[in-house]
Amino acid sequence: MYLQEVSDAIMCRAFPTTLKGPARIWFSRLTPNSIGTFKELSAQFVSHFIGGHRYKKSTACLMNIKQREDKSLRSYITRFNKEVLSIDKADDKILVAVFTNGLRKGKFLFSLYKNDPKTMSEVLYKATQYMNAEDALLA
Incomplete structure (x- = not known):
């Protein structure tokens, strides 16, 4: 042209x-x-x-992430956080709900329902406390 x-x-x-x-x-x-x-x-x-820019996904994509029976809480959090980075405008309340929904049944999930965290920061803080306690018991 x-x-x-x-x-x-x-x-x-x-x-x-x-x-x-x-x-x-x-x-x-x-x-x-x-x-x-x-x-x-x-x-x-x-x-x-330039640089192969990729479009962000919607939060609906997070609904597929589940904690597998053979996987640790730490690996689930790592996988979840990696996917969150690819989400466009993720709402904190939705992230908490989706994260909680993906957890397998157990003590940590029960503690989240019991304490009802409002933000992902609170959830991740509770998860860190829980993982540290588990590590201490194993040691």
Whole structure:
């Protein structure tokens, strides 16, 4: 298009027809009339997708994380926290509910229901106390 000296307006209109998947989603979320030239559009596109940027998941993805019978609380927390990093705008109350829902039945889950923590920080603090107590008993 540059070789044919096509106008910016036409290049901007033709650009979205070449997009698929995440790139199309990114383009559809741009504020209308926020870009004046094709050069601006291409610069925003490159800066957004440079480095293999991935879209964030929803909190619904966390519902699949469960503490397996053969896995420790520590490994469940590690896996859960890793997934939370890929979530877009995670609400603390939802995180607490999903985390608690994924725990296997046992003393720690009972203690969470008994104390009813309101934030993930409280849950993780309680988990740390519980794991430290378990480690001390094993030692």
